[in-house]
Amino acid sequence: MDGRFDPRGRVNRALLVGVSEYDHTKPAESDGVPGDLPAVRHNLERLEDVLRRGGLFGEDGITVCRSPSLDEFSEELHTAAHRAEGLLLCYFAGHGAVPSAGDELFLQMRNARVVAGGRAVFPGADAFSAVLTVLAGSRAERIVVILDCCYAGNAAKVWHDFTGGRQKILLLMSVQANRLIDSGDGTRATPFTEELVRLLDSGGELSLLEIFEQVRGAMAEAGRVTTLEDPWEPQFAGEPGMDVLLGTAREEEPARLSGQLSHTGSEEGAAASGGAVPEDDGSPRPHACRPPRGPGIRLVRLRDRAGTVVRWFGGLRRRVRVAVSTLLVLALAGLGLGGYQLIGPGDDHSCAPPLELRLLTDPELEPTVRAAADRYLVSDANTTERGCRRTGITVYSAKMSSVVTALRRHTDAWQDPSTEDLNPQRDIGPQPDVWIPASATEAFRVIADQAARSLVVLEQGEPLAYSPVVLAVPQDLAGEGLGERVGLPLSRLIEDLRRRDPGARVLRPDPEFTDSALLATVGLYSGTADPRTAEQSVRPAGRLSPTAAELLCTLPADRAADARTAVLVPEFLLKSGVDCARNTRVPRTAEYPGDVPALVPTFVRVRWQDGDRDAAARDAAVQRFRTWLTGTKGRAVFGEAGFRHATEFGYPLLDDEHVGTGVLRLPRPLPAPAERTSVESALEQYRRARGPGRVLYLLDSSSSMDQEGARGWDGPGGGPGVLSQSLGGLGTRDEYGVWAVYGTLGARPYEVLLPFGHHRRAEAARVVEAGAGVRDAEADPHAALLAALDDMAGRGADDERPRLIVHITDDEDNNRLTGRNLDEVLTRARQVRVPVVMVSLVAGSCDPGRPDARIAEASGGRCLDADEDLGRGLYDEVARVGMKEE
Known part of the structure; x- marks a missing residue:
């Protein structure tokens, strides 16, 4: 997915949302937002005008929403995400808000309030993580989100923590995190959007990254500041190498009538570019994203x-x-x-807002379930005689283990969040009416171990489809005969693969995140008595991919690895594909392990206590959708995605015309669905093998870390800053300690900053900050690493808990990591087999053959240097060992 994406000639969509007027404002209402934003009206007028003349979006490709309510915004967001195939551009201008923890950004719509201490602090606002969830389900090849609001930069953290398909989403944010900005006097567009429109209207080709750099420069040159009087700095977030063309050569525009005909319903009489906008006359607002329903025809x-x-x-x-x-x-x-x-005016044919169903599903299933819901929404079954929609459906997904835990233990917190730490509404989504897990086993797990006081009742319905979990092997390395591809244990298939290519790798996504990965783990452990060894055999070089789709997307980045890597994924993905399908390089062949249970997506009705205000209407809506989904038209969607019959003998394909590459039409025998006990056992063994963890940090504290011109110490990119960021991946059940590494005169080559043990993050950070400091001494990484390896060898040698050593350094003293010293460290690392993450603050330190790279490789760890995001990379490594969410 590298390179600049050119959306010209594709089906592109733009959703422009600007909230200039709010229903609840201060000081009139104590729970209102700060006030109206008249400048935002100009933002929409000017941005729509320049995008229409840019040529990327067709006549019906731009939707403008003026001061929408939260429901109106949600509907238009889903519609735009569904219709886009090339570029999807989403722009928001209005008030932004963050909770006290600062870990989420809320986009406040027209009906927004701020309820201090309430169960929903920001009613009438949409969490940015929820917006990302909708966008990630789009078929669009690139998604650009532009935010012009206070706290816009807080969206970057949400994007970094989002694991459901962020690789195609790019963010342009008007200001850095935790900053308020001035919208101007209201007579023209806001400062950020003014610069954005100016660049888009320049007539030349500009990519999003070029626009970001030029907007940032223009804001700095103009001396713009935030309300804290510090520089106003727009921000950008996206995967490395990702970019998209936004500015094109300006097309000649034919003369237009003032107030041109537009499906978006532009303000009547408003000038196309920066003209005055009529004052609000106090009349009722029309639908924010449709033309007015006035006396026109x-x-x-x-x-x-x-x-x-x-x-x-x-x-x-x-x-x-x-x-x-x-x-x-x-x-x-x-x-x-x-x-x-x-x-005419007398013929009112308006439709009441449809009842909205909330549908929660497995992240791997979300694209298929969303496609089914979209098809149902426009079906006859969901349309009244007057042509109105009966029901709307919000489809979202969440980490599988979090969903099961919440339905088992935390339904009260889901219905009424009372603490910052425990909030399923924030971490998973709204209370679902329907749950479609990838395996019926998940519903059995909830029911079998549900808390005595539970606010939900689960009613398990019909299985919808079937898909085995397969070992997708590069075509050149796959077994040739049926006997080599079907029915063998997973361990035998992996053994045969490595016999054909000793350098072949096998990877599997996160078993906590999706059912397919957990079911793969059942087979992975069935052939070994040592889950920790099994986990090491499927350990990726970087972070663990949350889904099979993302795993398949990351492989093409390394052509050599792609050709020698087999992946455990649901069979249907080999047909329906993934967002990066156009970039995949190596065709794969499906091998069918006999000891890996299959996916069987199942319809589960979720009933909530005290949720009976519209119980009859909600039941009827659920039943209509269930009937359609389990009927011919609903199953056809699963068939097109590559699923099989769940109830017919031999599990034949639902649609024989939709067969994935490398897939067998009738492989026999295929495994049955999972048993609850085997899944629970595999998850328990996985957690023991993966955590609670033990982490020992070595922080280079030699004088070179703080020499003039060095970047080794201060700021978030310095050694202490990188270390502190990674502490977020650890929990109170983990054990960890920190050594300050310095001294070469025969004494102990380190000082204990934080004793090894259990710690609370804030307390640990304070202790490290208080004790950390540069010493007037050199460091001996050879002696420190040997001491660390010996220390960790004695910790937990008899249990399955994961261990990790982290060495953070500027490599200034690597002259002590050469020759015999380096050989000694490499030999000890291979013996102890505790992964070492070498974190270098110097670019190029992880190049092949360098000491840091060799130590990481010998230990089974990872090397990180300044050529990448050290904070994010180290956090990912530590989080794989730690128990952050426990």
Whole structure:
């Protein structure tokens, strides 16, 4: 997915959201937002105008939402995400808010409030993590999010922590984290958007990264500051090498009537670029993302089966409304496109907002389930005789282990969050009406061990489909005969693979995150008595991929590794593909292990105590969707995605025409669904093998770390800063300690800053900060690493808990890591087999053959240097060992 994406000629969509007016504002209402933002009206006018002339978005490719409510915003966001195939651009301007923990950003819509101490602190606002969840489910190849609001930079952390498909999402943020900004006097666009529009209107080709750099420079040159009087610095977040073309050569524009005809319903009489916007006359607001329902004339198709409105014509000045609409009707009739009628002011055909169902599913299933929900939404089953939608469906996914734990133990906190630490509404999503786990076993796990006081009742329904978990082997390394591909234990398939290529690797996603990875772990452990050894055999070089889809996306980045790596993934992914399918390089062949249980997505109704206000209507909506989903049309969606029949003998494909590459049509025998006990056992063994962890930090505290011009000590990128960031991956059940490494005169080559043991993060950070400091001495990494390896060899040698050594250094004293000294460290690392993460603050230290790279390789660890994000990389490594969420 590297390189600049060119969206020209593709199906692109832009959703422009600006909240200039709020229903609840201070000081009139104590729980209101700070006030209205009149400048945001100009933002939308100017941005829409320049995007329309840019040529990337078609006539119907831009939707403008003026001061939408949260429900209106959610509906338009889902619609835009569903329709985009090339580029999806989402812009938001308005008030932003963050909770006291600062770990989430909320985009405040028209009906936003701020309720101090309430169960929902920001009602009427959408969490940015929820927005990312919707966007990640889009088929769009690139997604650009532009935020112009206070605290916009806080979105970067949310993006970094988001693991459900962020690789195609790029963020441009108006200001750094935890900063308030001024929107201006309201007579023109906000400062950030003013610069953004100016660049887009320059007439040349500009990528998002180029725009970011130039906007940042322009803000600095203009001396812009935040409310704290520090420099106002726009921010960017995206995967390395990712970029997208946004500015194009400006197209000549034909003359237009003022207030042009637009499906977005531009403000009547507003100038196209920076003109005055009429004052609000106090009349009721129309739907924020549709044209006004005033006395103008609408053009609709005469009622067919769905009674669907084909197009609304509005936004023209009153003097041309009737004439233009009449001409359009006559023109359509003359073309033989009859079946239209004029609906005037007296013909009200409005639809009430549909009841919204909340559907929670496994992250691996979300694209398929979302496609099914989208198809249901426009089906006859979900359409009234008047052409109105009966039901809306919000589809979202979350980490599988978190969902099971919440349904077992924390339904009270889900319904009414009372602490910052325990909040399923934030960490998972809203209380679901329907749950579609990837395996019925998950519902059995909840029911079998549910807390005595639970606020939910689960009603398990029909299995929807079936998909085995396969070992997807590079085609050149796969077994040739059926006997080599079907029915063998997973351990035998891996053994045969490594016999064909001793350098071959096997990878598996995070078993805590998706069912497919947990079921793969059942087979992985069945052939060994040592889960820790099994885990080492599937350990990736970097962080553990949360999903099989993301794992398949990361492999093409290394062509050599791609050709020698087999992955444990659901079979259907070899058909339905992943977001990066166009970039995959190595075709794979499915091998079917006989001891890995299969996925069987199942419909589960979730009933909540005290959730009976609209119980009858909600039951009816769930039943209609269940009937459709388990019927021919619903199963067809699963068939198109590559799933199999869940109930027919031999599990044949639901759609014989949709067969994935390397997939067998009728492999026999295929494994049955999982048993609850085997899944619980595998998860327990995995957690023992993965944590609680033991981590020993070595922090280079020699004088070179703080020499003039060095970046080894101060700031978030310095040694203490990188160490502190990684502490977030550890919990109170983990054990860890910190050594300050210095001294070469025969004494102990380190000083204990934090004794090895259990710690609370804040307390540990304070102790390290108080004791950390540069010493007037050199360091001996050879002696320190040997001491650390000996220390960790004696900790937990008889249990399965994971261990890790982290060495943070500027490599200034690596002259003591050469020759015999280096050989001694390498030999000891291979004997002890405790992974060592070598963190160098100097670029190039992880190049092949360098001491840091060799030590990491010999120990089974990882090397990180200044060529990458050290804070993020070390956090990922530590989090794989630690028990942050326990």
